[in-house]
Amino acid sequence: MERGAAVKAAEALAASASALVASLRAEESPGSGTADPLRQSADDFLDGLAQVSRIDAQVAAVRIHLAGRYVGAAEALLGPPVSPEEHTAQEMSIVAEVSCALTVSERNGSALLGEAHRLRSVLPLTLAALELGAISWQHARVVVDETLNLDPAAAAALEAHFLDPDDPNPARGCPAGEMTPGRFRAKARTWRERHHPDSIEQRHTKGVADRRVEYCPDRDGMAWISAYLPADQASGIWARTTADARALQGPTEIRTLSQLRADVLAGLLLAADLHTDGTTDGAGELAGAGAGCAGRVPSPKAQVLVTVPVFALMGLTEEPATLDGYGPIPPSMARRLIADGAESFHRVLIDPRDGAPLEIGRTSYRITKALRQWLRLRDAKCPFPGCSNQSLDNDADHVLAWADGGTTGISNLGHPCRRHHRLRHTSAWTPTQPTQNEPPGWNSPAGRHYQSEHPDWEPPHWPEKQPELLSNGVESDLLDCGDPAHQPGQPDGRDFPDDR
Structure with a gap:
């Protein structure tokens, strides 16, 4: 150029911007002759913002x-330059x-x-x-x-x-x-x-070596504490503080969820440091101290999904797993979480063909819980455009209301956060029909459609050297397992009966 x-x-x-400003000023002057001038003006303003x-x-x-x-x-x-200094x-x-x-x-x-x-x-x-x-x-x-x-x-x-x-x-x-x-x-x-191009295990090893806690004073007598931690630890801390905070909510509780999270975290950390002998007993003592600071309210168990490619779980490939609410994690971390039997973490296997979820262990949960987990897998977060609220806090919502003939199945359920669930029922924003694989989009009061995101699944990597088990029929077992709820002669397990 x-x-x-x-x-x-x-x-x-600059001339384009000036012309746009001039046209907006002209629009504000009286004398605009359209059938619905207010609606036309509103549409023009939105088009102007986009321009x-x-x-x-x-x-x-x-x-x-x-x-x-x-x-x-x-x-x-x-x-x-003649020298590095120059x-x-x-x-x-x-x-x-x-x-x-x-x-x-x-x-x-x-x-x-x-x-x-x-x-x-x-x-x-x-x-x-x-x-x-x-x-x-x-x-x-x-x-x-x-x-x-x-x-x-x-x-x-x-x-x-x-x-x-x-x-x-x-x-x-x-x-x-x-x-x-x-x-x-x-x-x-x-x-x-x-x-x-570099293995996630190598990059994670370096990240673990760089873990730290930082303190930054702020205005008005406040300060920030931030921690750079392995993803499983950080996700567990976030899930624990959220669960404890939700347990404290009630008609007489005036603190917001954000305030409760901060109070729970401070209680977990500071109360563990106030023993008379100046010692702690590790995570168990922290949990006990946190319960005391949280009013001894029993905490609901947080459920964090760990999506693992089948071959990565078997140790045959080193592709990343996915930690719900965080993103890709090293397969060694996923294998450790599953092998340790952590109650808050639930394994999700994915199809070697296309990366879609294979199963989430429905046999250990009632249908309503399994359905919620399918929603979390499909949507990953609140499906409202631009919202980043992770799936753990979201509501299950009938897109077509049950009273109007809607079913309680994955293809008629959205997974909005509390804020956008309320928006749906208190305004003209309406979700569109979802599918088994895609969350609902949204139509705005102005008549505009906004598409939702959905997880960008990819087929897992097959091992370069396929072990003997793949040549002995295990491959067909993996590919045919699909949704364990879908048995011959049964309805699709992803479209569950009404759970009223």
């Missing part, structure tokens, strides 16, 4: 091009110049130049989507972040999976630009973990 062309592109975007979002993305693309071009021009003006000085000078021009900190200026370099040199599909306004700047930054430390081939594969509709294995569900950046990050991170 020539210097003049870059300036003209920025001016054209502004596309303009923002295109402005970000122009900024990337300008930043990248400036670096090239500045380096040419400065000439090749090279560092030149980089600092360029960063300082850009930061001053944009009125941002040098840290942010340096980050922008790094993102511009990666987008222009390694991530052409992402930059092209940004130029078209198909994704936002936040989405582009997610791709930059999640491809760091990947080789060019792996980075190209990740962006092609999400941004190239002709890719052999395109992402299913919502297009990247129609997801919130936070949800897109979760999808991109999951794909990265599955396809990273």
